[in-house]
Every structure is written in C-alpha cells, then in structure tokens.
Amino acid sequence: MKLLVTGASGKVGQVFLPAFLDEPRFSRWDVVALCNNRPVETRARLSVVQGSIADAQTVSRALDGVTHVLHLAAVKESPDRAIDVALKGLFLLLEGFRHKADARQFILLSGDCVVGHVFQKYADPITEQSPRKAYKGSYALTKVLEEVMLEQFGIQYGLNWTTLRAPWVMEKDDFRFAFDLSDAQFGGPSWDEIVEPERLAQLRCQRAFPVMRDAEGRPLxxxxxxxxxxxxxxxxxxxxxxxxxELFNIAMNEPVDYRRAADLAARVADLAPCDVETSFHSNWLDNSKARKVLGWTPDIDLSGLIDRAWSYRRAENDPRIIWYPG
Structure with missing residues (x-):
C-alpha cells in the first residue's frame, strides 16, 4: 500500500506523518508527501514530490503507485489562489486517482467552516446531516465545494471517499493565545474588531480572560x-x-464553554474573566457518528487543552507561524 499526503508540512501533517510511520498497522506502507512551499525531511518509507498541486504533471508524479490519498492541503483567505489550489488541485487529484487500478480510498480533511461554526445559527447540534451554511470568505466556500466534489466522485465513479470535518485545531500553546488580548493573539476575529479601543486597552492592563457571549447573551x-x-x-x-x-464530525465530546474556560484559566494563570459581547452563535459539532462507527474517542478535553497550552514553552527554534497560503 502507498499513501499520498498533501499538506504534509502543515500543522496536521507534521503530527500525522510520524504517527502514521510509527503505527504498526501501517508498517508495510510507503508514504509520498506532495509539497510546494515547505518540504518535509525524507526518512525510511517516506519520499517527497516537490511542486504545485495545481500542476497536472506534478500531481501525476505524486500519484504514481498510490492506493490511498490523504488531502490536507488548503489555502485560507487567499482568493487569488483559492480556485487553483482548493478546486483545481483537488480535481486533478481525484481525476488522476479514480483511474488508478489500485485506488482504494480518498480522505479529505474539511472544517466546520462549511457549517459556519459561530457565524451561523443552528437550533440543534450540528450532525453530518445538517445543512451546509458557510460563513463569508473564500476559504469556507472552497471547503463546501471540496466536500461536494468528493461526494460526487463517489457517486459518478464509485470512488471510496471519506471526509473528516474538524473544528478549530489546537496544538502546543494555541489555545492560550486564542484568548490572548495582545497582538500575540492566535486566530481571529481580532479583538479590535469586536471590542472598543478604550475598553480593549483596559482589559489588557487587567490581565483579563475574554468570555465571549453569544447573540443571546450566554457564554459562547x-x-x-x-x-x-x-x-x-x-x-x-x-x-x-x-x-x-462517509462524512464524520471530528470534535471534542462537548463544545468549549467560554465561561468554564475562563474559570479554569483563572486557576492556572490568575486571569480575571471578563465578558465580551458578540453577535456569534453557540454551536455543538456532534461527534457521535465518529465515536460509534470509527470507535474513536477524543482524549483531550477542555481541562487538557488548558493544561497543555499554559504549560507549553516555545523554544527559539519553534516560533508561532501561521501559514495561510500553500
């Protein structure tokens, strides 16, 4: 068996590759990483194809001998690259893969942007049958189109596909800096977009932990x-x-309650909870199907996220880099 991984040098890919190569179940498998801007180091059973996913010849070389594909590559808010990377690239991969005699499975990593996470309102927990309602922007749109394209290749050509839909992915100290009120904030939206400048300055001086409140006034x-x-x-x-x-929601068993997160952070970092009003909507990405069908259960709950994030110390050679394009 041979697995092709796109986006292997990204946040998920960097953790996935060593885990896959060290997993006894896959000890006889080979891996090829299709890399563009950031190559990965080769090791036993791992080779690299360098080039753009939007280039047909590069994709053809990467698919040589491949039986499984794991598609992690994505671009964020880069409209000038969205079609080439997210749609043309996926189409080239699928079109090439479906002609392989040994093609067995194509796995897509998607995100809860396709259901709008906090930007769209749902009356019930979000399951795999909930309607897709992307928020504004090219990234969410391309993820919706990717999910649909993959499903259609399954319908049209009998391709075995799997989509894993994940919410906000955390590593290292990401969770800590997602709530950081300084310019070191990780992710968005930026605090200056939802908090008035004078109040934001006060909160920064107070060592506050922002407790976002949803459109109904409850902790997000x-x-x-x-x-x-x-x-x-x-x-x-x-x-x-x-x-x-099959499509699976891959999320924590319960969504993070921002008030509970603030209470836990106060214990480990002496931060004072402070309410921040927003127009966002609370949502619950239901992982029941993944737990039942895949036999998978998340190990890291809210307490684990906080403990890991506040205990992690970055080395000088481990800067926080957010790679949007490529």
Missing amino acids: KRGFIHVDDLVRAILASIDNEKAFG
Missing part, C-alpha cells in the same frame, strides 16, 4: 479539537471500510 460555546486527537481519527479512518462513503 464553540467546537475545538486537539491535533493529536484529530490525527488519531485520521489513522482510524485509513483503509477502514466502515469509513468508505
């Missing part, structure tokens, strides 16, 4: 997943016939 609830749990879900899906033709 939002989905998260630690990268280690996501990687375990990917491993559980690979060559798993129960996963063929």
Whole structure:
C-alpha cells in the first residue's frame, strides 16, 4: 500500500506523518508527501514530490503507485489562489486517482467552516446531516465545494471517499493565545474588531480572560479539537471500510464553554474573566457518528487543552507561524 499526503508540512501533517510511520498497522506502507512551499525531511518509507498541486504533471508524479490519498492541503483567505489550489488541485487529484487500478480510498480533511461554526445559527447540534451554511470568505466556500466534489466522485465513479470535518485545531500553546488580548493573539476575529479601543486597552492592563457571549447573551460555546486527537481519527479512518462513503464530525465530546474556560484559566494563570459581547452563535459539532462507527474517542478535553497550552514553552527554534497560503 502507498499513501499520498498533501499538506504534509502543515500543522496536521507534521503530527500525522510520524504517527502514521510509527503505527504498526501501517508498517508495510510507503508514504509520498506532495509539497510546494515547505518540504518535509525524507526518512525510511517516506519520499517527497516537490511542486504545485495545481500542476497536472506534478500531481501525476505524486500519484504514481498510490492506493490511498490523504488531502490536507488548503489555502485560507487567499482568493487569488483559492480556485487553483482548493478546486483545481483537488480535481486533478481525484481525476488522476479514480483511474488508478489500485485506488482504494480518498480522505479529505474539511472544517466546520462549511457549517459556519459561530457565524451561523443552528437550533440543534450540528450532525453530518445538517445543512451546509458557510460563513463569508473564500476559504469556507472552497471547503463546501471540496466536500461536494468528493461526494460526487463517489457517486459518478464509485470512488471510496471519506471526509473528516474538524473544528478549530489546537496544538502546543494555541489555545492560550486564542484568548490572548495582545497582538500575540492566535486566530481571529481580532479583538479590535469586536471590542472598543478604550475598553480593549483596559482589559489588557487587567490581565483579563475574554468570555465571549453569544447573540443571546450566554457564554459562547464553540467546537475545538486537539491535533493529536484529530490525527488519531485520521489513522482510524485509513483503509477502514466502515469509513468508505462517509462524512464524520471530528470534535471534542462537548463544545468549549467560554465561561468554564475562563474559570479554569483563572486557576492556572490568575486571569480575571471578563465578558465580551458578540453577535456569534453557540454551536455543538456532534461527534457521535465518529465515536460509534470509527470507535474513536477524543482524549483531550477542555481541562487538557488548558493544561497543555499554559504549560507549553516555545523554544527559539519553534516560533508561532501561521501559514495561510500553500
């Protein structure tokens, strides 16, 4: 068996590759990483194809001998690259892969942007049957189109596909800096977009922990997943016939309650909870299907996220880099 991984040098790919190569179930598998801007180091059973996913010849070389594909590559808010990378690239991969005599499974990593996470309102927990309602922007749109394209290749050509839909992926100290009120904030939206400048300055001086409140005035609830749990879900899906033709929500068992997060952070970092009003909506990405079908359960809960984030100390050679394009 041979697995092609796109986006192997990204946040998920960097954790996935060593986990896959060290997993006894895949000890006889080879891996090829299709890399563009940031190559990965080769090691036993791992080779690299350098080039753009939007180039047909590069994709053809990468697919040589491949039986399984794990598509992690994505671009964020880069409209000038969205069509080439997210749509043309996926189409080239699928079109080339479906002609392979040994093609067995194509796995797509998607995100809860396709259901709008905090930007769209749902009356019930979000399941795999909930309607897709992307928020504004090219990234969410391309993820919706990717999910639909993959499903259609399954319908049109009988391709075995699996889609794993994840919320905000955390690693290292990401969770800590997602709530940081300084310019070191990780992710968005930026605090200066939802907090008045004078109040934001006060909160920064007070060592505050922002407790976002949703449109109904309650502490916001939002989905998260630690990268280690996501990687375990990917491993559980690979060559798993129960996963063929299926979409799975890969999230924590419960969404993060921002008030509870603030209470826990106060214990470990002496931060004072402070309410921040927003127009966002609380949502629950239901992972019941993944737990039942894949036999997967996330290990890291809210307490684990906080403990890991506040205890992690970055080395000088481990800067926080957010790679949007490529």
